Amino acid sequence: MLVSTMNDVPGHEIVRVFGEVAGLTVRSRGIGANFTAGLRSLGGGEITEYTQLLYHSRHEAILRMCNHAMAFGANAVIAMRFDCNEIANTMSEVAAYGTAILIRPIEQS
Numbered sequence: 001m002l003v004s005t006m007n008d009v010p011g012h013e014i015v016r017v018f019g020e021v022a023g024l025t026v027r028s029r030g031i032g033a034n035f036t037a038g039l040r041s042l043g044g045g046e047i048t049e050y051t052q053l054l055y056h057s058r059h060e061a062i063l064r065m066c067n068h069a070m071a072f073g074a075n076a077v078i079a080m081r082f083d084c085n086e087i088a089n090t091m092s093e094v095a096a097y098g099t100a101i102l103i104r105p106i107e108q109s
Helices: 031-043 048-072
Strands: 012-028 076-087 091-105
Touching: 012 048, 012 076, 048 076, 048 091
Parallel strands: none
Antiparallel strands: 012 091, 076 091
16 A cells, blocks of 8 residues: 555546544553653653554554555545544544555556
8 A cells, every 4th residue: 555645646546535534542641651742741852651652653644544545445545634633631632644546657668
């Protein structure tokens, strides 16, 4: 499954557009990780606990979006974007969305 933030795929033609697809995940850090991250934030710098949480959340959201696209028969998703929100100051929602399409290589003569 090809996933692109572009609106087209160079060297390929769009054969069919299936429409919008999305993948969503909501994650929460445990109280211990929140406490550790809170202490680390006092000193400044990267909060690795949250970096890993968001990295894994984005990956899971993309996988779910790809599964949604494959259910339509798509072999690519274009115009992929992320949307992130916080829920109740304890959870992070991450959505990946885009347009599911069927592409094929343009034949060169």
